[in-house]
Amino acid sequence: MITVNPDGKIMVRRCLVTLRPFRLFVLGIGFFSLCFLMTSLGGQFSARRPGDSPFTVRTEVMGGPESRGVLRKMSDLLELMVKRMDTLARLENSSELHRAASDRHFPVDRLPPGAGLMERIQAIAQNVSDIAVKVDQILRHSLLLHGKVSEGRRDQCEAPNDPKFPDCSGKVEWMRARWTSDPCYAFFGVDGTECSFLVYLSEVEWFCPPLPWRNQTATQRARKPLPKVQAVFRSNLSHLLELMGSGKESLIFMKKRTKRLTAQWALAAQRLAQKLGGTRRDQKQVLVHIGFLTEESGDVFSPRVLKGGPLGEMVQWADILAALYVLGHGLRVTVSLKELQSNLGAPPGRGSCPLATPLPFDLVYTDYHGLQHMKRYMGLSFRKYRCRIRVIDTFGTEPAYNHEEYATLHGYRTNWGYWNLNPKQFMTMFPHTPDNSFMGFVSEELNETEKQLIKGGKASNMAVVYGKEASIWKLQGKEKFLSILNKYMEIHGTVYYESQRPPEVPAFVKNHGLLPQPEFQQLLRKAKLFIGFGFPYEGPAPLEAIANGCVFLQSRFSPPHSSLNHEFFRGKPTSREVFSQHPYAESFIGKPHVWTVDYNNSEELEAAIKTIVRTQVDPYLPYEYTCEGMLERVHAYIQHQDFCAAPGPAPPGARAPESPFILAPNATHLKWARNASLVPGAWPPAHSLRAWLAAAGRACTDACLDHGLICEPSFFPFLNSQDAFQTLQVPCDGTESEMNHLYPAFAQPGQECFLQKEPLLFSCAGSSSKYRRLCPCRDFRKGQVALCQDCL
Numbered sequence: 001m002i003t004v005n006p007d008g009k010i011m012v013r014r015c016l017v018t019l020r021p022f023r024l025f026v027l028g029i030g031f032f033s034l035c036f037l038m039t040s041l042g043g044q045f046s047a048r049r050p051g052d053s054p055f056t057v058r059t060e061v062m063g064g065p066e067s068r069g070v071l072r073k074m075s076d077l078l079e080l081m082v083k084r085m086d087t088l089a090r091l092e093n094s095s096e097l098h099r100a101a102s103d104r105h106f107p108v109d110r111l112p113p114g115a116g117l118m119e120r121i122q123a124i125a126q127n128v129s130d131i132a133v134k135v136d137q138i139l140r141h142s143l144l145l146h147g148k149v150s151e152g153r154r155d156q157c158e159a160p161n162d163p164k165f166p167d168c169s170g171k172v173e174w175m176r177a178r179w180t181s182d183p184c185y186a187f188f189g190v191d192g193t194e195c196s197f198l199v200y201l202s203e204v205e206w207f208c209p210p211l212p213w214r215n216q217t218a219t220q221r222a223r224k225p226l227p228k229v230q231a232v233f234r235s236n237l238s239h240l241l242e243l244m245g246s247g248k249e250s251l252i253f254m255k256k257r258t259k260r261l262t263a264q265w266a267l268a269a270q271r272l273a274q275k276l277g278g279t280r281r282d283q284k285q286v287l288v289h290i291g292f293l294t295e296e297s298g299d300v301f302s303p304r305v306l307k308g309g310p311l312g313e314m315v316q317w318a319d320i321l322a323a324l325y326v327l328g329h330g331l332r333v334t335v336s337l338k339e340l341q342s343n344l345g346a347p348p349g350r351g352s353c354p355l356a357t358p359l360p361f362d363l364v365y366t367d368y369h370g371l372q373h374m375k376r377y378m379g380l381s382f383r384k385y386r387c388r389i390r391v392i393d394t395f396g397t398e399p400a401y402n403h404e405e406y407a408t409l410h411g412y413r414t415n416w417g418y419w420n421l422n423p424k425q426f427m428t429m430f431p432h433t434p435d436n437s438f439m440g441f442v443s444e445e446l447n448e449t450e451k452q453l454i455k456g457g458k459a460s461n462m463a464v465v466y467g468k469e470a471s472i473w474k475l476q477g478k479e480k481f482l483s484i485l486n487k488y489m490e491i492h493g494t495v496y497y498e499s500q501r502p503p504e505v506p507a508f509v510k511n512h513g514l515l516p517q518p519e520f521q522q523l524l525r526k527a528k529l530f531i532g533f534g535f536p537y538e539g540p541a542p543l544e545a546i547a548n549g550c551v552f553l554q555s556r557f558s559p560p561h562s563s564l565n566h567e568f569f570r571g572k573p574t575s576r577e578v579f580s581q582h583p584y585a586e587s588f589i590g591k592p593h594v595w596t597v598d599y600n601n602s603e604e605l606e607a608a609i610k611t612i613v614r615t616q617v618d619p620y621l622p623y624e625y626t627c628e629g630m631l632e633r634v635h636a637y638i639q640h641q642d643f644c645a646a647p648g649p650a651p652p653g654a655r656a657p658e659s660p661f662i663l664a665p666n667a668t669h670l671k672w673a674r675n676a677s678l679v680p681g682a683w684p685p686a687h688s689l690r691a692w693l694a695a696a697g698r699a700c701t702d703a704c705l706d707h708g709l710i711c712e713p714s715f716f717p718f719l720n721s722q723d724a725f726q727t728l729q730v731p732c733d734g735t736e737s738e739m740n741h742l743y744p745a746f747a748q749p750g751q752e753c754f755l756q757k758e759p760l761l762f763s764c765a766g767s768s769s770k771y772r773r774l775c776p777c778r779d780f781r782k783g784q785v786a787l788c789q790d791c792l
Contacts (some may be wrong), residue, residue, distance in 0.1 A: 034437060091605035168201065175201065188200055230280060230789070240322065242480055250301050250302040253314055290319070290333070290366070309785075326631060327634065354378070354380040362390065364390065370391075382678030389421070395569075401416070416573045416773070424713070454619055457526060458527075459528060464493070464523060465491065485531070488613055492509070521544070529612055530551070532552065534554075545771055547620065554580050556597060618681045661723070694767075699766055703773070712776050722755075732753035733751040740761065741766050
């Protein structure tokens with residue numbers, strides 16, 4: 001008997017668990033469940049009308065309660081099986097552990113597969129239970145709507161001729177022909193009858209008037225808003241790491257980065273909390289959908305993480321997640337369309353219908369890929385909720401490209417852009433486009449002890465090249481450049497390779513291969529110089545190098561790179577001209593930390609290298625790229641940016657009863673009058689406004705920088721009036737309002753003033769030799785260009 005020998009008993013039990021027939025039994029449970037499910041829903045898939053979609057759920061469901069009863073019985077049966085299998089698994093585990101204790105060569109962690117079997121059965125049971133709940137909801141929803149529709153007589157279900165709803169009859173005609181094109185219509189109770197069409201078009205959509213015989217109290221009952229909860233700063237990021245998920249190299253990289261920076265985020269939260277004092281911060285519910293990491297968008301980044309591919313986007317997304325979480329907001333993270341559809345509450349189907357329930361999120365952070373995904377699943381609700389979306393956009397989107405009609409008519413239409421969002425909803429990696437919001441990222445901040453150690457450990461003749469992919473080393477003329485550099489410095493590279501040294505890397509370069517981030521940081525702490533080859537543009541690495549005490553040397557572009565002459569920028573929704581590899585480092589940091597030279601000029605290049613070798617620099621990190629700086633910025637955006645309730649600007653040409661402007665004492669610009677009433681809800685505060693008439697051919701972005709200020713597009717509506725030109729003593733012979741991203745502006749010759757007709761086209765970017773643009777500028781906080789002095 002098998003009970004005589006314990007070893008034999010365990011062997012038999014192990015065979016019972018692991019043999020294929022038993023596995024087939026487990027699969028049989030799943031098949032058994034599917035059969036019962038299809039049987040219970042059989043009434044829905046029979047009796048279809050000709051032309052119905054095979055996925056259409058009919059509302060004439062016979063035996064709805066019986067279907068639910070079958071599902072409940074099936075779920076109860078599986079629960080009973082789980083309990084019995086749980087008992088067997090516990091017996092199995094205790095026997096194995098007892099044997100492991102007496103047998104030294106059998107590791108304790110090598111448990112039998114019974115536990116895995118239990119997990120599979122429990123998963124099947126859970127899935128069936130979830131299906132039962134969802135089917136129950138659909139049946140109840142459909143039966144309820146069908147019952148209510150049948151209350152009306154057919155003569156009460158004719159498309160009304162109501163001038164307030166001119167599209168109603170046309171929409172009814174469309175529904176007659178196309179209601180089976182998307183299963184979402186059946187989900188909302190549409191069954192092919194006139195009454196169901198009108199109920200849907202009046203209560204789910206808004207193209208028809210409410211039907212008089214319907215219970216309007218139920219349909220108009222608004223969902224009660226949840227009580228507001230105060231946001232509390234967080235310092236433990238363990239739960240965030242769970243929210244970020246796993247399974248992709250990109251997510252693993254992001255989680256490692258977040259974990260490495262946990263202490264710095266905690267310290268930053270403490271500092272910001274002290275700065276804000278008792279300021280009340282309401283907790284927001286935030287959805288973060290990283291569209292470019294979805295399989296449907298190709299997820300080209302994950303496979304390249306381990307091969308030296310660009311990491312800038314993942315660095316930024318990791319820091320955005322950390323900032324939102326540390327600030328104390330509720331967070332959901334999705335990297336698949338299935339997760340997105342579930343979190344949005346989108347009805348089943350192809351996205352033709354609105355959301356089944358109000359959007360449960362106050363804010364949604366996504367990218368251009370995610371915008372496409374959200375429009376697909378939100379249907380008509382996308383227009384309603386798009387004001388809650390924030391688009392992470394590395395290179396920025398200018399207003400001329402964002403306005404669909406204007407972009408199409410004037411040649412600004414690209415593969416991106418044309419979403420008709422408020423341009424401030426686009427959030428960039430660097431503050432290069434003031435029409436957008438500057439989101440940024442963080443670099444690791446050194447304490448004073450670390451800074452002193454770095455200064456003492458620097459090698460004066462060591463240079464590291466910025467470029468982990470071999471293709472970057474194919475720069476034309478790099479041999480001459482590197483030969484000059486090699487006379488003064490030992491050159492190091494971190495180029496990825498699998499087995500053989502990349503042929504693009506010269507023999508005199510010491511290549512370390514692709515380094516993990518901590519080892520790369522150590523290399524930067526020893527190096528004197530960090531060298532850019534001209535690509536990639538505007539990445540995080542130069543800031544990391546400067547923060548670790550390196551000098552960044554980059555090439556000056558002549559002519560500047562743009563969509564007109566460079567393939568990389570072609571198709572991007574911006575006309576910005578890039579004069580160097582890293583314009584932020586050149587303009588906002590500069591010498592001695594950043595040198596921008598002409599690589600084709602050997603004398604200029606060699607002179608710069610000699611000076612750099614003799615110059616000692618301290619580690620430097622701009623405040624806006626510290627954890628505290630990013631927390632401060634994101635907090636201000638969440639507290640003050642509201643694109644759903646923003647007041648509309650005054651009509652073009654409208655004259656205020658009393659001018660809010662005064663001419664500055666030197667008669668060069670306008671400023672907000674002290675006795676002028678402030679605009680409620682305006683952010684930045686209107687009193688920080690300064691307005692200049694730019695020179696012909698000068699963009700407002702540059703005109704404001706000329707005066708040490710930042711262009712602020714939210715101030716354009718205040719200047720969009722004849723009064724602003726008159727106060728500035730501009731001789732307007734005539735005034736017109738048109739759609740043009742350069743307006744308001746003064747035309748020379750002609751002495752004519754032009755006002756902006758379309759608020760979405762107010763733009764800091766853009767210039768023409770024909771116009772002198774009227775430019776709104778503001779001050780900014782030291783080290784925090786995104787915020788004015790009184791913006792926090």
